Amino acid sequence: MDVLYKVLIEPFVFMGEAPDLLLQTLWEGLVSGVLYALIALGFVLIFKASGVFNFAQGIMVVFAALTLVGLYEKGVPALLALVLAGAVMLLLAFAVERIILRPLVNQPDIILFMATFGLTYLLIGLGELIFGGSPKEMITGALYLPQGTTELTLLGGPVRFQHLDIAAAIIASIIIAILAVFFSKTRIGRALRAVADSHKAALSVGISLNQIWVIVWFAAGIVALVAGIMWGARSGVSFSLQIIALKALPVLILGGFTSIPGAIIGGLIVGIGEKIGEFYWGPLLGGGIDTWLAYVIALLFLLYRPQGLFGERIIERI
Amino acid sequence: MTSASDPHMAADDVLLSVEGVSLRFGGVKALSDVSFNIRKGEIRAIIGPNGAGKTSMLNCINGFYYPSEGRITFKGKTRRKMRPHEAARGGIARTFQNVALFKSMSTLDNIMAGRSLKMKANFFWQLFRYGPALREEVVHRRSVEEIIDFLQIPHIRRTPVGKLPYGLQKRVELGRALAMEPDLLLLDEPMAGMNLEEKEDMSRFILEVNQQFGTTIALIEHDIGVVMDLSDRVVVLEYGRKIADGTPQEVKSDPRVIDAYLGIPH
Numbered sequence: 001m002d003v004l005y006k007v008l009i010e011p012f013v014f015m016g017e018a019p020d021l022l023l024q025t026l027w028e029g030l031v032s033g034v035l036y037a038l039i040a041l042g043f044v045l046i047f048k049a050s051g052v053f054n055f056a057q058g059i060m061v062v063f064a065a066l067t068l069v070g071l072y073e074k075g076v077p078a079l080l081a082l083v084l085a086g087a088v089m090l091l092l093a094f095a096v097e098r099i100i101l102r103p104l105v106n107q108p109d110i111i112l113f114m115a116t117f118g119l120t121y122l123l124i125g126l127g128e129l130i131f132g133g134s135p136k137e138m139i140t141g142a143l144y145l146p147q148g149t150t151e152l153t154l155l156g157g158p159v160r161f162q163h164l165d166i167a168a169a170i171i172a173s174i175i176i177a178i179l180a181v182f183f184s185k186t187r188i189g190r191a192l193r194a195v196a197d198s199h200k201a202a203l204s205v206g207i208s209l210n211q212i213w214v215i216v217w218f219a220a221g222i223v224a225l226v227a228g229i230m231w232g233a234r235s236g237v238s239f240s241l242q243i244i245a246l247k248a249l250p251v252l253i254l255g256g257f258t259s260i261p262g263a264i265i266g267g268l269i270v271g272i273g274e275k276i277g278e279f280y281w282g283p284l285l286g287g288g289i290d291t292w293l294a295y296v297i298a299l300l301f302l303l304y305r306p307q308g309l310f311g312e313r314i315i316e317r318i
Numbered sequence: 319m320t321s322a323s324d325p326h327m328a329a330d331d332v333l334l335s336v337e338g339v340s341l342r343f344g345g346v347k348a349l350s351d352v353s354f355n356i357r358k359g360e361i362r363a364i365i366g367p368n369g370a371g372k373t374s375m376l377n378c379i380n381g382f383y384y385p386s387e388g389r390i391t392f393k394g395k396t397r398r399k400m401r402p403h404e405a406a407r408g409g410i411a412r413t414f415q416n417v418a419l420f421k422s423m424s425t426l427d428n429i430m431a432g433r434s435l436k437m438k439a440n441f442f443w444q445l446f447r448y449g450p451a452l453r454e455e456v457v458h459r460r461s462v463e464e465i466i467d468f469l470q471i472p473h474i475r476r477t478p479v480g481k482l483p484y485g486l487q488k489r490v491e492l493g494r495a496l497a498m499e500p501d502l503l504l505l506d507e508p509m510a511g512m513n514l515e516e517k518e519d520m521s522r523f524i525l526e527v528n529q530q531f532g533t534t535i536a537l538i539e540h541d542i543g544v545v546m547d548l549s550d551r552v553v554v555l556e557y558g559r560k561i562a563d564g565t566p567q568e569v570k571s572d573p574r575v576i577d578a579y580l581g582i583p584h
Contacts, residue, residue, distance in 0.1 A: 178445060186444040186451060187430075187437040194420045194431045201418035204380065205498060206406030206435040215441070258422075 011280035020157025025279045026272060031165040033271020034172040035230055039244060040251040040263040041176060042223040045183075047257045048196045049216040050101060052112040056119040058245025060221060063123045064089055065228030065237045069139055070131035078142035089221025097213045105209070124239060135238035138229060140164065145233060168230040175226055179219065180260050188215060196258070250298035256308025265309060270294045333358045333502060333534050334379065339388035341374055341558075348374040349558045351388070356502065361528050362536045363549035363566075367578060370555040372538045373415060376504050379536075380412050381405040393501065407435055411500035413491045415507045415538075421480030425490050428479055429465055432497030433458045465493045469523060485516040492523060496533075503527070505537040509544060517541065521548060546570065554578065 015022045039061065046054040054060075067088050071081035100115050140147060146163035153159075183189035194202045195212045202209065228237070231244055251270050255262025278290040301308065335355035341348045349371045356362045364372045377383040379390060381402040389396050392408060400408075411432075420428050437458060443451035466472050469489050474482060479490050488508060495503055508524065509517045521544060527533050539545050545552060546566040554562040554569055556578040562569050569575055 181447050182445055186447050186455070187434055187439070188441065188444050190423070190427055190431045191434050193423055193427070194434075197420035197422055198418045200382070200402075200414070201420060201494075202431075203382070203402035204406060204412050204414070204418070205432045205494060206403045207431070208403045 006284055007281070014280065018157065019155040020159050021279075023155055024159050025275050027159070027161065027165075029272030029275035030268065031169050031271070032275065033268040034169045034176075035227060035267075036244075036247055036251050036271050037176060037264045037267025038172045038223055038227045038230075040248040040255065040267055041179060041260065042220040042227070043248055043252055044255075044257065044260060044263045045179070045192075045216045045220045045223070048183075049192045049212055050112070051109055051196065052116060053109075053257075054220070055113065055116040056123060057220065057224065057248070058242035059120045059123045059127075059239075060089075060092075060224040061228040061231065061245060062237070062239055062241045063092075063127050063228075064221065064225035065138065065232040065241070066127050066131045066136070068225070068229065069136045069232070069237050072139050072142060073136070078139055081139075082143065085225055086222060089225055090218050093214045093217035093221055096217050097210055101213050102210065127239070133239065135236050135240075138232035138237055140233045143229065145229075164233055168233070171226065172230065175223065176260075176264055179223075180264075183260060188212075192216060247294060250294040252308070253298040254301055254308055256310045259308065259310035262308055262310030270297070273297060331357045331359075334390070334392045334536075336375075336379070337389045337391070339375075339378060339385045339390065341371070341378060341383055342386045347558055349378070349385070349555075352555065352558070352560050353388075354553045354560060354563055356534060356536055357551075358534055359528070359532050360534060360550040361524070361548050362534075363545045363552045364536060364538045364555065365540070365542070365545055365552060365569075366555035366561075369557075371558040372555055373506055374558075375555070376412060376506055376536070376538065379405070379502075380410050380504060406498065409498075409501035410504065411495035411498040411502070412504035413488070413495050413506055413508060415510065417484070417487045417491055419479045419487055419491055419494070422478055424476045425466070425471060425474050425479055425482075425493075426462065426476060428490055429462045429493045429497045430458065432494035433462065435498065462497060465496050468496075468526075469493050485512050488512065488516075488520065489523070492520075496527065496531075499531075501534060503533050503535045505535060505539075507538050507540065509539060509541060517544060524548060 039057070042057045042060070043054060046052055046057070064085055068081050068085040071084055072078055076084065096119065100119065101112075104112055104115060146167055148163050150161045150163065151158050152161065183192060191202065191207045192212055192215070194205070194207055195209060199209060202212075228241070231241060235241070247270065251263060251266040253266075254269055255264070255266030274290040274293045277293045278287070282289045332355045335353075337353050339352045340350045352371070352375065364375060366372055374383060378385050379392075381400040381404060384399045389398065390400075391397075392405075392410070395408075420431060423431070437454050439449075439451035439454050443449050447455070466475060469492065471486065471489055471493070474486060474490075479487055482490065492505070492508065495505075505524070509520050512520065524535060524537070525548065528535055537549070539548075549566060551564060552562075552566055552569045553560060554572075554575050561574045561578060562572045564572075
């Protein structure tokens with residue numbers, strides 16, 4: 001009975017007693033949720049247009065952030081470095097299209113998936129070669145990202161909002177909103193979804209596959225750059241950052257691999273869920289449950305709704 | 319409607335000509351030395367038994383396959399190789415034998431996708447869906463609505479096409495091709511798998527497209543009755559070779575065609 005009380009009742013009593021702490025936890029969950037959503041979006045873009053699960057998305061986040069910081073350290077002004085880092089992602093998009101996707105067109109998905117493994121290790125090697133393997137500080141100040149904290153008294157207690165977190169949440173939300181409209185209501189967005197549905201039909205209406213692939217990889221690169229800046233500002237820029245991309249996996253399973261709204265909702269569920277879980281239930285299990293909670297949630301989802309919240313219904317014709 | 323025997327029909331009325339086209343896949347010869355032409359404004363049928371190379375011919379014309387030998391001249395330009403999106407840019411639209419639609423997208427989005435080439439606003443305007451990108455979107459949406467009205471499918475405007483019955487899917491596919499405002503429309507078995515009523519509707523649309531918009535049409539069809547009613551001229555393929563070419567009447571009475579269809583040796 002005691003255990004049941006601790007699991008089922010006590011956390012909720014605690015939430016009610018200290019609503020300010022609940023609010024604080026929700027806010028932190030929201031911020032990391034938005035960032036997860038942003039990273040998941042990078043996967044969704046590429047998966048939608050080329051049917052490839054891009055294993056390299058995580059290293060693209062690191063590589064983009066490293067390029068930015070590395071250029072700044074070599075004396076390039078911060079904003080110029082930002083533009084150049086974007087240009088590097090564009091270059092990467094062209095290279096991926098030309099060297100990986102074009103020769104492998106019409107190959108089974110698993111082959112393309114393995115090719116993105118290759119790309120991952122290539123980018124790790126390249127990043128270490130050019131910028132060195134040691135962790136770097138994100139150039140938060142030089143990019144005019146706000147620092148500091150605002151403390152508000154809400155619901156009877158102090159709630160702290162880090163300015164950086166506020167900026168991260170706003171910027172990520174704007175980018176997600178732009179991409180969502182772009183892909184649902186413009187020519188290129190339609191072309192992208194068209195390519196995802198049928199290559200030959202897309203070709204017949206004059207859509208160039210090569211061009212679309214470059215666009216989505218570039219968009220995924222930009223998303224990676226923003227995610228790299230925001231995440232790098234919180235925990236430094238190092239190769240270990242790429243594991244946050246693995247956090248995008250449960251997000252994708254929740255939201256469905258092909259759905260942009262799914263990536264957003266899934267990101268929020270994972271972000272908020274793991275912070276709440278860690279804060280209220282974590283102590284019962286000795287803490288640290290936010291490292292695996294998301295995967296367990298994803299596992300439960302796989303059992304009951306394998307296509308995710310917003311994924312297309314899987315109907316198999318026999 | 320024009321007819322093959324029109325005396326004023328001159329050579330410069332030819333929209334597309336195929337000269338000595340052969341297509342090989344390894345040892346298999348899908349087409350050998352096929353020549354014919356398509357005149358501006360006509361409905362040209364390509365018929366033949368299964369495996370005669372009809373779809374391969376269409377695939378050569380719109381750039382899915384590159385002919386191993388021979389030349390294709392479209393609007394006065396000759397080429398050996400052309401990529402599909404280049405063909406589309408040049409004004410060739412097509413539909414497919416087994417319907418190739420964007421299944422998860424709505425009817426509206428499918429037909430809008432057909433206008434991809436007409437829309438010019440650059441990436442950055444589109445990223446924000448503002449300025450030229452938004453104006454363009456409105457203009458093209460209007461012409462897409464006209465096509466939807468023409469094909470009498472306003473009620474399925476927002477339905478994902480994957481959920482539509484086959485006959486309507488075929489109609490949406492035609493709509494998408496029409497949205498490109500093509501000079502040459504290639505229809506690969508537009509009436510396959512349809513019931514009589516649907517066939518009549520589709521025949522009417524094809525005729526109206528040809529007469530109202532003056533679109534040149536090349537179609538593959540198995541229903542000989544439909545072919546005879548619709549087309550101005552017919553080319554007959556068998557085992558990748560052309561065995562007859564002429565008006566429906568001429569082709570119908572050609573003994574080689576009768577043999578090809580009934581399988582009687584000479």
